């Protein structure tokens with residue numbers, strides 16, 4: 001049987017988008033739209049899974065209609081608006097947390113004019129995990145890793161794993177490069193830090209033959225209506 005290509009969906013913020021133009025406005029997906037997209041997955045026979053739960057499929061050891069659901073940045077609004085929908089449908093998801101902003105906010109985007117978005121605190125992060133979802137890491141400070149020297153890159157990549165594991169009390173095995181910024185050297189540091197997978201913002205479906213430290217995703221934006229969502233899901 002031919003190993004199938006798996007869509008890894010990428011979301012950030014699940015909230016009512018700012019009314020007026022603001023930088024990064026497109027990363028907000030309206031909660032109603034998110035619910036509708038998740039119901040489409042279910043209706044089409046997809047199982048929505050976290051990176052951890054999807055591992056046997058990503059490795060090609062198991063076949064099935066799977067869509068991986070990921071969120072970048074650990075925003076509180078995902079806990080509030082997306083988790084109830086995921087739980088209702090029996091789906092799991094991965095959220096990639098910025099370790100120095102647990103209980104903080106999107107400090108990395110605010111200087112660029114973005115609206116303030118709170119991040120989950122430690123208690124919410126633990127509850128996210130207790131409800132079957134996965135905690136992934138997204139560096140300490142949401143830096144662009146290719147600009148960091150190797151010592152700093154290692155501190156950001158290994159350090160975020162350690163902080164999140166201390167909060168969680170269990171292992172963190174999934175990582176995501178902020179801004180999709182990575183190089184072969186960054187991938188090597190991520191592998192050495194003990195992660196199993198790392199996701200990028202490269203466009204595409206994931207295949208078993210892909211480098212586990214350079215998995216592509218499908219970015220779902222604010223304006224992606226039903227048809228565009230389905231096109232991204234099917235890789236058209």
Ligand SMILES: [Zn+2]
Pocket residue numbers: 072073138142178179
């Ligand atoms: Zn991010």
